Amino acid sequence: MSVDVERRGPITVVTINRPQAGNSLDGATMTGIGYAFEEAAKDPEVRVVVLTAAGEKIFCAGMDLKAFMTPGAMEVQGPGLGVFMRQAFPKPVVAAVNGTAVGGGFELAMFCDIIVAAETAKFGLPEVSRGLIAAGGGTRLPTRVPLAFALELGLTGKPVQASRLYEVGLVSRVVPAAEVLAAALEIAEAIADNGPLAVQVTKALMVGEVPAADWDAIGKAVAPVFASDDAKEGATAFAQKRKPNWVGH
Template sequence: MVRNIRIDVDVDIDVGAIVLKGAAMSVDVDRRGPVMVVTINRPEAANALDAPTMSGLGHAFEQAEKDDEVRAVVLTGAGERVFCAGMDLKAFLSGTVADIDGPGIGIFTRRVFPKPIIGAINGTAVGGGFELALACDLLVAAESARFGLPEVKRGLIAAGGGTRLPQRIPLPLALELGLTGAPVSAARLGEMGLVNRVVPVAEVLPVALELADQIAANGPLAVQVTKAMMVGELTAADWDGIAATVAPVFGSEDAKEGARAFAEKRPPNWVGR
């Protein structure tokens, strides 16, 4: 049985002296038996992460965690071109990115989410989009998908999980992605061991659901403990320490200049502060 649920939560976003009311997030939730499919549905904005969308993802994963009938979660994006383009830079410039209602994406990016997450990466995943992919346990990616951590090109840091990349691939390869900001193909990430399956875009969701169904058919307690023990073998992130380290960067003149330059389609003028 498939149940379709649209999570639309109204939030008030303060932009200077203007209050925008009723900014509805775009996150769809489908129940396919024991599998929950969570879809970022902002194709007109490259599925970028603004505060309402991050709130929607948080509420969806909170729902999945509390529902004992959900055995696995599939995370994907709407359309066939972009999984998630990362942080919405317009929202960043307006200062509304932090106006998140509920747990936000941290419910599965900043902790070990108890249930398996399969990323159905239907297209480009860069910046925060790549970090969402890294929060997934298994990845099925479209042949056309591109991945990257371009934060350094905007004077920012991939502090939402991107710096944990060395836990998933060899350090020199992680440093290449993190320090150059250059994109790589799904096939290349498959060679690095990060992507489980590389398939035509039309097969991304079906293959991800097939993996999810295989997992959901197993003992739920055994699955959850196996995941916890395997992930526990990796070093846990010190999020408080990370937050203290990156805060000056996100509040810097360079961070704002990087976003402005992107919006204005020009090279940034870095000042180093």
């Protein structure tokens, strides 16, 4: 299988496992990622998803150009990458970028909520150098970094180091390569410790699912959280100096 799925308590770890092909995206890989995220979205016990890749040098080299030239090799079954790239995924997603992320690989990381990257990782959108367009990167990157920097990446096709993306705020943490997954899991575990309904609505507000200037819409979004059993449990657990037992409603 080109995609491995592992449960670690309330966390689902999705690993692209095609190191021999630069963890590039063919139809089977996009199908596997899509189904893994779809199952995580439906499972009430899953609170966070971590997306990473096998190997030590490449997170994802983007579209598999050999598959692109092979009839049927790019065919995707099920929801594919659209399950979290074309719509806001309902649960937090942490990217553990273990190496180079270019083209569709950069876009995969960019559509995650939090990015942890290896010191050695490079990011880029080389599509223009191949006569192609980074459609996802072209639309999403300018919303995550300053426009001038997005244009530099998109129009030159040249990669940059993880440290540069940390400087502009796209990458949350830069760590030694051997610590990438552990750092991502640390963040995921901290998220999973919190009230799942509160986390879900907080993400929705922060990523703009609810217009920031529409206070009526914001009020409707947060009202169920304040009225939830989890809100009562959180206050009770705080008063009793114990860990909350979340129920998700």
